[in-house]
Amino acid sequence: MEIISAGPLSTVQDTGRFGYLEYGIGQSGVMDRDAFQKANALVGNRDNEAVIETTLLGSAFRFDKDTLIACMGADMQGRSETDGRIVERGRAFPVRAGETVRFGMAKCGVRGYIAVAGGIDVPVVMGSRSTDCKCRIGGYEGRKLKDGDVLSVFDADLSEKARKRLLKKSFSPLQYGADIVLRVIPGPQIGYFTERGIQTFLETAYEVTSESDRMGIRLRGPVIEGKGGMDIVSDGITFGSIQVTSSGLPIILAADHQTTGGYAQIAVVAGRDLPYLAQARPGDRIHFQKAAIEDVQRERKNRWYRW
Amino acid sequence: MEETDREEKVHIAPVGDEALLVEFGERIDETINRRVHLLKKRLDKTGIRGIRETLPTYRSLLIFYDPALLSYRRLCRKLAGLLKVEETQTVGGRQTAGKAQTVGSRQVAGKAQTVGGGQATEENQAVGGILAVPCCYGGRYGPDLVDMEKALQITADEIVRLHYGVDYKVYMLGFLPGFPYLGGLDERIRMPRLAVPRTKIPARSVGIGDSQTGVYPVDSPGGWRLIGKTPLDFYCPQKEPPVLCRAGTYIRFVPVDEKAYEAIRKDVESGVYRPEYIS
Numbered sequence: 001m002e003i004i005s006a007g008p009l010s011t012v013q014d015t016g017r018f019g020y021l022e023y024g025i026g027q028s029g030v031m032d033r034d035a036f037q038k039a040n041a042l043v044g045n046r047d048n049e050a051v052i053e054t055t056l057l058g059s060a061f062r063f064d065k066d067t068l069i070a071c072m073g074a075d076m077q078g079r080s081e082t083d084g085r086i087v088e089r090g091r092a093f094p095v096r097a098g099e100t101v102r103f104g105m106a107k108c109g110v111r112g113y114i115a116v117a118g119g120i121d122v123p124v125v126m127g128s129r130s131t132d133c134k135c136r137i138g139g140y141e142g143r144k145l146k147d148g149d150v151l152s153v154f155d156a157d158l159s160e161k162a163r164k165r166l167l168k169k170s171f172s173p174l175q176y177g178a179d180i181v182l183r184v185i186p187g188p189q190i191g192y193f194t195e196r197g198i199q200t201f202l203e204t205a206y207e208v209t210s211e212s213d214r215m216g217i218r219l220r221g222p223v224i225e226g227k228g229g230m231d232i233v234s235d236g237i238t239f240g241s242i243q244v245t246s247s248g249l250p251i252i253l254a255a256d257h258q259t260t261g262g263y264a265q266i267a268v269v270a271g272r273d274l275p276y277l278a279q280a281r282p283g284d285r286i287h288f289q290k291a292a293i294e295d296v297q298r299e300r301k302n303r304w305y306r307w
Numbered sequence: 308m309e310e311t312d313r314e315e316k317v318h319i320a321p322v323g324d325e326a327l328l329v330e331f332g333e334r335i336d337e338t339i340n341r342r343v344h345l346l347k348k349r350l351d352k353t354g355i356r357g358i359r360e361t362l363p364t365y366r367s368l369l370i371f372y373d374p375a376l377l378s379y380r381r382l383c384r385k386l387a388g389l390l391k392v393e394e395t396q397t398v399g400g401r402q403t404a405g406k407a408q409t410v411g412s413r414q415v416a417g418k419a420q421t422v423g424g425g426q427a428t429e430e431n432q433a434v435g436g437i438l439a440v441p442c443c444y445g446g447r448y449g450p451d452l453v454d455m456e457k458a459l460q461i462t463a464d465e466i467v468r469l470h471y472g473v474d475y476k477v478y479m480l481g482f483l484p485g486f487p488y489l490g491g492l493d494e495r496i497r498m499p500r501l502a503v504p505r506t507k508i509p510a511r512s513v514g515i516g517d518s519q520t521g522v523y524p525v526d527s528p529g530g531w532r533l534i535g536k537t538p539l540d541f542y543c544p545q546k547e548p549p550v551l552c553r554a555g556t557y558i559r560f561v562p563v564d565e566k567a568y569e570a571i572r573k574d575v576e577s578g579v580y581r582p583e584y585i586s
Contacts, residue, residue, distance in 0.1 A: 018359050018360045019360050020549070021361075021362040021371075022480060022553070022554065023485060023553070024486050024524075126544075134525075135484045135525075135542070137544045187320075188328045234482075234488070235330075235365075236322075236328065236364050236368075238322055238369070258482055259362060260362075265322070270323065271374070293321045297378050297379060
């Protein structure tokens with residue numbers, strides 16, 4: 001497939017890179033695991049096939065053979081340039097050799113996922129196909145996609161029977177609203193904050209700023225009161241860690257976060273809620289809701305997906 | 308100090324529902340760091356199903372796990388068991404740690420012998436000595452040496468001598484791929500970070516940031532004072548492992564002039580350079 005238009009930030013991603021944190025190499029991977037997994041399932045891919053993650057604005061792709069694609073996550077208003085058919089989220093979409101599909105500005109959400117039957121064929125680097133721009137590895141030559149790049153796609157079973165079965169499948173996309181509730185589990189440095197600080201954090205809404213990217217989502221709102229400084233001896237952090245900087249404002253770390261951080265973590269977002277965070281737009285309001293780890297883990301056991 | 312360490316309790320806390328933190332202390336301390344790596348080794352050996360990976364830092368071990376296979380509670384129980392084993396071996400472990408501490412804090416001359424000689428630590432035995440890191444100090448590679456001379460009232464030569472005169476322990480890698488957090492910088496050459504960070508520090512620059520020193524593996528913005536540059540690549544994605552040193556390794560900077568720097572760089576680029584370990 002050829003990248004006709006890459007948009008501001010399109011990268012190849014899979015679940016992520018595990019086992020290299022101790023070298024300072026992060027996990028990366030998709031921001032929205034829910035959309036990723038559903039997109040793959042719609043085209044009959046295994047769980048961890050690489051997909052394209054696009055960001056907010058338009059992108060376009062030309063396919064060089066008949067295949068199935070699926071879009072999940074942000075509603076990027078995809079449309080075939082050949083015959084004008086609209087790409088509906090939550091269903092596989094058949095494309096013909098030579099057909100171009102163009103995506104526009106996201107109507108809701110931020111990150112769109114495009115899975116192609118078979119999966120994107122880029123080399124596995126350190127156990128993953130995920131692009132890590134900072135470490136210059138994975139994806140297409142370790143960088144974001146550019147106009148004119150050509151990606152290989154693995155062969156898939158697209159027999160009449162398989163297509164019929166896949167075209168019947170559907171998922172309803174998650175609802176991305178302007179008010180987002182994220183369940184949080186108290187973090188390892190919750191003791192750095194005063195009662196009042198914790199109350200502020202849990203009871204007021206924080207606004208997503210435009211200074212948000214795959215490394216972290218920066219929030220604006222009332223200052224969270226600490227007992228003293230927010231600096232700690234650098235510690236391990238994870239996707240979903242909520243660090244409070246010396247300014248008293250929270251940053252939620254995202255997929256491309258640095259491996260270690262020196263600010264106190266007040267809480268950590270439940271893994272199940274990260275897809276909502278991944279789709280948060282500047283101006284959206286985040287409401288944090290305290291949750292117990294046992295409850296979050298009990299619930300996850302009952303889901304059909306494995307993350 | 309040993310006594311306080313003995314009192315230090317291990318603290319386990321969830322970091323969301325997919326990771327858990329085992330915290331051995333809140334300070335940068337050789338004994339604490341040693342316990343972190345001991346637990347990591349033990350976990351690697353035990354191979355608990357559901358653990359995705361572990362990240363050792365100065366003072367803690369962050370354990371990533373798959374909550375579909377392993378619950379927080381169950382992992383806590385397993386860790387309690389492993390930590391109990393550690394307790395019983397603490398006496399031996401602490402002695403080694405005590406020695407290592409002496410090694411770390413040894414001041415001026417003769418130190419190299421101390422490390423290389425009799426008491427090579429567990430980690431050093433594993434990698435076979437102290438990693439030699441050639442460094443071309445000052446000039447265009449160390450643009451901040453001039454300012455440091457003024458601020459610290461020490462000659463540039465002396466700053467350089469104090470910098471390469473210590474063997475540094477790599478406490479952890481983080482921040483950037485292959486970026487080593489080194490402990491043991493001489494107090495006399497501590498230097499606060501730049502008030503306005505540089506937007507681009509060239510890869511392989513050697514810098515000082517407050518009480519820490521390190522090497523930038525890739526081009527990066529940063530606020531550390533640059534005193535030199537090494538011809539060695541601390542991060543090379545084509546290699547396995549992709550990093551030059553790991554946590555636990557000791558490294559020694561070896562001063563080289565620009566000509567030697569260029570020669571080594573050429574060897575590194577053509578792939579014939581082999582890292583040198585001082586025993």
